[in-house]
Amino acid sequence: MHIVRTVQAMKHERAQWTGSVGLIPTMGYLHEGHLSLVRQARAEQEHIAVSIFVNPTQFGPHEDLSSYPRDVEHDLQLLETLGVDSVFLPTAAEMYPSGFSTFVNPEGTVAEEIEGAARTGHFRGVATIVLKLFHIIQPQQAYFGQKDAQQVAIIQRMIADLNVPVELRVQPTIREQDGLAMSSRNSYLDPIARKQATIVYRALQAAQAVFNPQSPPSAQAAIQAARQVIASEPAAQLDYIEIRNPDNFQPLEILRAPALLLIAVRLGNTRLIDNFVLHPDGTWDSGQIQSHSSTQQ
Numbered sequence: 001m002h003i004v005r006t007v008q009a010m011k012h013e014r015a016q017w018t019g020s021v022g023l024i025p026t027m028g029y030l031h032e033g034h035l036s037l038v039r040q041a042r043a044e045q046e047h048i049a050v051s052i053f054v055n056p057t058q059f060g061p062h063e064d065l066s067s068y069p070r071d072v073e074h075d076l077q078l079l080e081t082l083g084v085d086s087v088f089l090p091t092a093a094e095m096y097p098s099g100f101s102t103f104v105n106p107e108g109t110v111a112e113e114i115e116g117a118a119r120t121g122h123f124r125g126v127a128t129i130v131l132k133l134f135h136i137i138q139p140q141q142a143y144f145g146q147k148d149a150q151q152v153a154i155i156q157r158m159i160a161d162l163n164v165p166v167e168l169r170v171q172p173t174i175r176e177q178d179g180l181a182m183s184s185r186n187s188y189l190d191p192i193a194r195k196q197a198t199i200v201y202r203a204l205q206a207a208q209a210v211f212n213p214q215s216p217p218s219a220q221a222a223i224q225a226a227r228q229v230i231a232s233e234p235a236a237q238l239d240y241i242e243i244r245n246p247d248n249f250q251p252l253e254i255l256r257a258p259a260l261l262l263i264a265v266r267l268g269n270t271r272l273i274d275n276f277v278l279h280p281d282g283t284w285d286s287g288q289i290q291s292h293s294s295t296q297q
């Protein structure tokens with residue numbers, strides 16, 4: 001496995017690859033959610049690159065850029081066992097050299113509402129770094145997690161709008177045994193908050209339980225069911241619970257397919273996001289409970 005730290009060296013490495021190329025962009029502190037993307041990519045591509053870069057431009061001034069968990073040595077050990085060809089590990093100065101001043105600025109409902117409203121400028125940073133990674137590594141396919149559903153919609157939109165020759169392979173949300181979606185930020189939770197965090201999954205389940213394909217309920221009825229669950233945990237503060245069209249993020253009045261149930265909850269200083277998908281064929285994607293022991297650090 002090659003560890004590549006500069007754009008020039010990564011482009012050189014890429015130029016040697018003649019077969020299919022898959023990219024898995026990450027911010028490191030890897031867990032089974034990330035590793036599921038890597039395994040899928042390994043099964044599908046001749047060459048795979050994982051990027052590890054805590055991208056400063058997607059963090060707001062009062063967010064957790066400086067405290068974001070990092071353990072590159074452990075990440076590299078995990079990636080080595082999965083047969084990754086190259087790990088791209090640039091510095092911030094390498095990606096944003098002096099004078100950098102061009103950004104991809106997603107607009108409209110999908111960029112400006114929900115996570116976009118809660119985290120001003122976040123998707124501008126995400127779209128910019130993802131387009132840079134696509135240009136440097138030139139994958140045919142890139143692997144993203146359903147856990148960050150709005151991020152997926154933003155990148156799909158960017159690919160279509162800017163004619164980017166990359167296909168997204170979106171993979172299910174991997175969950176701990178008790179349903180909590182794996183996330184690097186789960187490491188912020190102390191043991192008490194970690195138990196309380198199951199409220200997020202249980203709230204989504206409560207909203208899902210309201211669904212009836214024969215008689216689709218109002219979105220408000222499902223949202224109300226989720227709100228009641230969140231209200232039962234005094235430590236949890238609901239940021240939002242929303243039901244949206246998965247492609248354009250327009251709000252839905254009726255809970256009918258296709259739909260996305262999106263939630264964000266604060267537990268102390270930790271902000272957790274999660275979602276369930278109701279597919280056009282009426283089936284739900286609520287992710288996968290991790291069956292073997294977690295690599296969560």
Ligand SMILES: Nc1ncnc2c1ncn2[C@@H]1O[C@H](COP(=O)(O)OP(=O)(O)OP(=O)(O)O)[C@@H](O)[C@H]1O
Pocket residue numbers: 025026027028032033034036037143144145146147148171172173174175181182183184185186
């Ligand atoms: N539980 C998960 N299941 C599947 N994919 C995931 C999961 N968690 C993260 N991913 C995906 O891994 C990629 C890298 O995400 P990132 O490094 O931000 O991890 P994260 O755990 O989501 O961190 P954060 O704490 O910032 O939410 C993204 O495409 C993200 O959607």
Ligand SMILES: CC(C)(CO)[C@@H](O)C(=O)[O-]
Pocket residue numbers: 025026027053055058126129130148151
């Ligand atoms: C896609 C990404 C690696 C861009 O920094 C990040 O937003 C993430 O880890 O989901």
Ligand code: BAL
Pocket residue numbers: 027058148151
């Ligand atoms: N997984 C999304 C990256 C972020 O929260 O900044």
